[in-house]
Amino acid sequence: MTAQPKKRSVIESGDGGLGLGLALFISNGEDLGPIIRHGFDSGKPEALMQNLRSIVKKKEVEIEELCRLHYEDFILAVDELRGVLVDADELKGMLTGENIHLQKVSSATLLNLDELFELYSIKKNIGEAITTLKICVKVISLCMACNGYIAEAKFHPALKTLDTIEKGYLKNIPLKLLKKVVAKHIPLIKMHIEKKVCSEFNDWLVHIRRMAKQIGQVSISQASMARQKDEEMRARKREAEAHSDARSDEHVYTLDVENTDEESTLNFDLTPVYRAHHMHICLGIGEKFRDYYYKNRLMQLNLDMQISTSQPFLESHQPLLAQVAGFFIVEQRVLRSADGLLSESQVESTWETAIAKITSILEDQFARMSIASHLLLVKDYVTLLGTTVSKYGYQIAQLIQVIAKYKDKYHQLLLIESRKQIDDILANDSYEQMIIKKEYEYNMNVTAFHFEPDDVVPEFPYVAPFSSGVPDICRIVRSFIGDSVSYFSYSARTNIYEIVKGYLDRLLIEVLNDSLLNMVYARSLAMSQMMQLAGNISVLEQSCDMFLLYSAQLCGIPKRIAQRSHSGLTAKAVLKASQNAAYNSLINLANFKIDEFMVLLDDVNWIVEEAPDNPNEYMNEVLIYLETLVSTAQEILPLEALYKMVSGAMSHISDSIMTTLLNEGVKRFTVNAVMGLDIDLKLLEAFAEEKFYRTGLVDLGKETTFADCLVEIRQLVNLLLSSQPENFMNPVIRGRNYGSLDYKKVAIVCDKYKDFADGLFGSLSNRNKQDARKRSMDVLKRRLKDFS
């Protein structure tokens, strides 16, 4: 209130402009430095100084006036203050007294208060200590819990506890030493856990490697049992089919309810794997464990697939393959259940590695095997392996390919074995008709191969058209078919019937037929044995259809379809040809035997002087032989073969006699000798006629009879005995009576013809007759000479 009037008076003074400005600056409290510097810089400081002095004078005047105005108030105020001072002094004295009094009274209480303050301080310290200790206790108790878990091998809670310590408490541990120790030990403990878990996992690896073989064996045996059930069902179906074929009206249906509860697969324990994987994930090194798992399992697999050098493959292949099967069953389970431990591509890659190794081993071993049943044994186990692992999703095409690749080798071995067996049978066969006395023998050797219609009831003893070798060979052939089908079963997706047919053809052609031909050409068999061999070939040829049906049956093709099929075995035609070869051998053999008797022709007296009453010796022998031959052949050979053989024999005899007459061995002969030949021929012709009708050959409708085979020699003899031999030159008569005769042959024979007239002692009673024939013969001789 005082200041405001001052300001108004200053403004009202009305000094110059500069002065006003300066006054304004000063009243605002602003810095006058720049103005003063400006004044001195401009060189005119006197004006500024003058103005400043004016302002100073004005201010002094104002101050003096103000002092005069307030002097009295100031004096009054000072007096008042002095009064207050006195009052204060009085109060001070009073307070001092009160304080002294209070001190005396309250000293005890003050002591208590000090104690109280001290206790509060202690309380605070203790509180802090307790807080610190609580943290430490918590941490240490967690550590102890962790230790407990580790001691009990409960690594997951141990790891959780470690995590809690590390994340929740480590930074807040107030004690530096404890903090340091804990910080140091956490990674050590983690490492320890990792080591323990890995050790446990390694134990599992050892365990599962041992178990893998059992797992594989159980799985494969389950596949094997399933296969057996399939076989049983198939067999029942075949029986039902055969049965319904016999009695078409009756349909046999069997509802067979078997106990189908499967043996439970071994429940192998993967807990250590899950545990280890999970622990490694918690430790933050899941990838490391996955890598470790994959590499070590791969190494285990490679070890397991090393071929045992101390054991033959035939013994070692099953444990080997079972081990591999078990390995991959485990891997599949791990893949499905271990949540990312294995990837699909890893398992597939491992499987490809394994199957490539297995196929390599199999190829190597198959190439070295020399017994078909060994190859079949391994193949069966391989297909079981394939069946087993394909259920778990593994590709087995390569296994199938290996088996298909070695089918030729397998069948080659089978053929070799079969050849040996068949050769043994043929070498040991007696080549006599089997005589079967008992029904079981009949069933085993006749019914089994359908040699007779199934509904025929035989009378015993039954005389078979074949020798004992035939059913034995049939058993081998059926065994071959079975073995062939066995090789393809469960390993071929396509129709195996055509393939099996092909191999069957090879067996029958390359093995059986070759062996039979060897016997045919070996010249080690007697006539009856050769006949039996020919008969055997006939039966075997007929059996081709049975073999074909059997093949179809085993290949699962219904009988109706197989019977309807028009394509048969090539072997049937080949055996037919061999049969003919056998017949030809028979004929040759018979002719050879006949030659032994025909040699007796050399003993004939071609210039005998009297007509003989009896046949020549050679003819007796020949007839006896022929009788035996025909009676034996009649029982064994088919009519066609019988016809061919006897016809051949007759022709051969005819040719032999003709040849003898033509040969140098006979220089001349008489009419009496010709009469002897006539007697011989009559006997032979009678035999031929009788056999032709008695054996039923007449029913074949052949134009040529057995007697017709003798026509050449018959006509020659007729000519030589004719009263007018010159008629041979008459075309009409020759065509009718002597059509089989050759000019040259007749000429040669006639030259050797000498009558008794040339002898010294002729019969007078026959002179005239003989002369007539002689003249006629002479005419013929001359004409034949002229003709030639």
Added chain:
Amino acid sequence: MAHRVDNEYDYLFKIVLIGDSGVGKSNILSRFTRNEFFLESKSTIGVEFATRTLQIEGKTIKAQIWDTAGQERYRAITSAYYRGAVGALLVFDITKRQTFDNVQRWLRELRDHADANIVVMMVGNKSDLNHLRSVPEEDGHAFSEKEGLSFLETSALEAINVEKAFHTVLSEIHQIVSKKALAAQESASTNGRSMQGTTINVAEAPAATKGSCCSS
């Protein structure tokens, strides 16, 4: 003990480590002499050796262990190092069947080049890789019994049985050497007894004993 310096010992035994390449001979050596294991081992070239002194039955034994190259191309030079060896560790790898099958060849090598009385222990190393085992332990035992060897499975990685293997071999060698020393003493004693009464002979006996120790 306080009075001894490092190079004082009662016996110095030379031991050779032999076996196929890669079975872990060098790691067995380093584990025993320096307690170290090297995961990334490289093939030994020629021969290396290290020593370690230990106490066996109150005696200070200095084991001088020679680590040989298992590879075929070093065979010519390594055979020289059999000379003077009193013990051998014949090492195979339990995860590699071939290394076990080759033990027979290594034995023949030993018998051709080393002392006939050398003490041999067969060692199946890498027992920590039990899950990759391809040589059953029974096979090892059967073979060692047939050949008259000691047998142990070891893990240089986990330091299992390494100490025990060397200790067994060295103890056996020490027993043999001790028997020889005892026989020598008996011989000296016999000589002493037969020439009883001569002052000079009595004085020689202690010297002979000391000499025996020094020469061993």
